[in-house]
Amino acid sequence: MDEQVVISTQNLVKQFQVKDGAVTAIDGVTLQVRRGETYGLIGPDGAGKTTTTRVILGLLTRTSGQSSILGHDSMRDTYRIRERVGYIAQQFALPGDLTVMENVRFFARVQGVSSAEQRRRIPDLLEFAGLSGFTDRLASRLSGGMKKKLALACSLVHEPQVVLLDEPTLGVDPVSRREFWNLLGDLRRERGTTIFVCTPYMDEAERCNWVGLMYEGRLIAHDSPGKIKQMVPGRLLEFKPSDFVPAWRLVPDLPGVLEVQTYGAMLHIFVDDPDRRGREIEAALAAQGITCEGMREIETRMEEAFISLIRKQSAGASDAA
Amino acid sequence: MVKRIWTVMQKEFIQTWRDKSTLLLLLSLPMLQLFLFGYAVHMHVDHIPTVVADQSRDFASRAYVDGMVASGYFDVLLYVSNQAEVSDVIDAGDAQAGIVIPPNFAARREQGDAQVLFLVDGSDLYTSQSAYNAATAIAETHATQILLERFERSGQMAGERSFLSLDTMVRILYNPNLTDLWFVIPGMCAMILQTQTIALTAAAVVREREVGTMEQLLVTPIRPIELMLGKIVPNIVVAIINMLTVLAMGALVFGVPFRGSFWLFVWLALVYIFSGLGLGLLISTVSRNQQQAQQLNMALALVGLLLGGFMFPREVMPVGLRLVGNLFPLTYFIPISRGIITKGVGIEFLWEQVVALLVYVVLVMGLAVRVFRRRLD
Incomplete structure (x- = not known):
């Protein structure tokens, strides 16, 4: 067992029994999370992120394959995992009808943290989470962002080596999201905690050292965010056509165009040579009486890379079928 | 382990205490039930509104009607002239019993073939039973009286000796006045303990699952059995408080005596409470939400009420139904409750029920622990 690997799965499969047959939620996922890393499991809703997390934690049984945390098997050493x-x-x-302090204390006691340790840790932890001023407030009265911070504080009270966060910023405003991610950054820097986070937000994926893209129960790519973005061939042009639908129909057939994605009223186009193809696209559209506003080359972001990878995956699947 | 249970218990106590409105409801419901049973529910009925068609209007017919009224069972509401009108009044629901005395009652009584027609509204079972029993008894007394008078006049009375060859002496033990509440209160203690422990336990577990805190708790080192124990202790406390309230109010407000050993009762009640907790946990594992859990509990309470011997004697039930009744802990505890409270007997007369209850508790708790899910699927 490699000491540096904290979470690992091998050909993990999870099927749910339904009325007529079985639904495969995880379809052979193999992943590794190394010590001190922030691993982002990224994917759309229903991709199987939550199920994967739950199986790794031993909250759900697995159908086949292996999964372990800190060298402990998810199914057999469930309680050893839960203490760590x-x-x-x-x-x-x-529990919403307990106060902030009562919640943190509850989880501390349940995790067997001694009273002396509690007195030492809890104030620091609340300070860290920015909850020092709210110790007597009921958890149900906290804002969405503060609830998440409280949850983080509760999950850190026994100073675990790993934390698993399942869409921790769901339903949280952008400012609180940023704050929450800053906390995770501090956590990694100051304590070297390994962080495994599921999220559908691509901007959050950029803040991870390592990203797994999950789609329909499979891990379709995993690498550092930079490498993932390089997986998409070509460079990216962005512009706003004056007449969207005809432009969107026309552009994919032009020479040198690799892929077209829509982005609001904009088109995002992967091309082999941005300068040359940019001019050609403008000319081709002008011939149809369509003007291009703000034509420019932009950095490929996680979002475009992800859409592109998913498309290739589905195209591959339908070719095979 | 003990520390974790204690931690869960503290959490549950705080949560129970914070939810004041539910707590108040939980604590006041048994009192409400008791008052309802105490004042509203009577299984035997008196002062039945009665309509009379006295077609004789002589001293004998008047004496007969007076006898009826004097018994306290019948209140004459109205006098009419014939049987058809009596029927009309009962049809209209204004009276529930009717007496029709044919003409020449006194004369026919002398001849020994006097008849009285007594009509009872059979649509109301308890009333008609009471009316029927009372009317028959009064008529018999009346007839005996007449017989006695006749013997006396003819001088055949032989001193002090009873002229009846057989005389039944009835003595009712434990509840000499057949007071309803003396019968109801012990059963109610059993009933309240069962419904409340089941409801509280099921609700506590299902709520946790519904709100989503269960997932957060499952992923801590708390073992399911610890979580269960920690969760049910506050419920036990609430159930015991309610039981004591019902007993105290029964004794102080309604004068129901507590004849047996109080501590024996409390210990056995504790055992009984565990059966309710086990059932509650079982319900919670099969229910998806609180409504389902509540409905299941209602169904259990209703069937238990009918088959457990709370209202109807189990001895006369068909075998199948009696077996179904055996599925409810109520069935075992009601004889214990009545035995200790009303009859004042000790464990030497109750051990069969106690053993049955213990076996039941062990089975149901074992089953509950087995099916209580450690995982989410």
Whole structure:
């Protein structure tokens, strides 16, 4: 067992029994999370992120394959895992009729943290989470962002080496999201905690060291965010056509155009040579009486890379079928 | 382990205490039930509104009607002239019993073939039973009286000796006045303990799952059995408070005596409470949400009420139904409750029920622990 690998799965499969047959939620996922890393499991809703997290934690049984945390098997060493990891479920799920302090204390006691340790740790932890001023407030009265911070504090009270966060910023405003991610950054820097986070937000994926793209139960790519973005061939042009639909129909057939994605009223176009193809596209559209506003080359972001990879995946699947 | 259970318990106590409105409801409901049973529910009925068609209007017919009224069971509401009108009044629901005395009652009584027609509204079972029993008894007393008078006049009375060859002496033990509440209160203690422990336990577990806190708790080192124990202790406390309230109010407000050993009762009640907790946990594992859990509990309460011997004697039930009744802990506890409270007997007379209850508790708790899910699927 490699000491540096904290979470690992091998050909993990999870099927749910339904009325007529079985639904495959995880379809042979193999992943590794190394110590000190922030691993982002990225994918659209229903991709199987939550199920993967739950199986790794031993909250759900697996159908086949292997999964372990810190060398402990998810199914066999369930309690040893639970003493060593922190977890925030997707639905905020701390008792709402307990105060902030009572919640943190509850989880500390349940995790067997001694009273002396509690007195030392809890004030620091609340300070860290920015909740020092709210110790007597009921958890149900906290804002969405503060609830998530409280959940983080509760999941860290036993100083776990790993935390697993399932869409921790779901339903949280952008400012609080940024704050929450800053906390995760501090956590990694100051304590070297390994962080495994599921998220549908591509901007959050950029803040991870390592990203797994999950789609329809499969891990379709995993690498550093920079490498993932390089997986998409070509460079990216962005512009706003004066007449959207005809432009969107016309552009894909032009020479040198690799892929077209829509982005609001904009078109995002992967091309082999941005300068040359940019001019050609403008000319081709002008011939149809369509003007291009703000034609420019932009950095490929996680979002475009992800859409592109998913498209290739579905195209590959339908070719095979 | 003990520390974790204690931690869960503290959390549950805080949560129970914070939810004041639910707590108030939980604590006041048994009192409400008790008052309802105490004042509204009577299984035997008196002062039945009665309509009379006295077609004789002589001293004998008047004496007969007076006898009826004097018994306290019948209140004459109205006098009419014939049987058809009596029927009309009962049809209209204004009276529930009717007496029709044919003409020449006194004369026919002398001849020994006097008849009285007594009509009872059979649509109301308890009333008609009471009316029927009372009317028959009064008529018999009346007839005996007449017989006695006749014997006396003819001088055949032989001193002090009873002229009846057989005389039944009835003595009712434990509840000499057949007071309803003496019968109801012990059963109610059993009933309240069952419904409340089941409801509280099921609600506590299902709520946790519904709100999503269950997932957060499952992923801590708390073992399911610890979580269960920690969760049910506050419910036990609430159930015991309610039981004591019902007993105290029964004794102080309604004068129901507590004849047996109080501590024996409390210990056995504790055992009984565990059966309710086990059932509650079982319900919680099969229910998806709180409504389902509540409905299941209601169904259990209703069937238990009918088959457990709370209202109807189990001895006369068909075998199948009696077996179904055996599925409810109520069935075992009602004889214990009545035995200790009303009859004042000790464990030496109750051990069969106690053993049955213990076996039941072990089975149901074992089953509950087995099916209580450690995982989410």
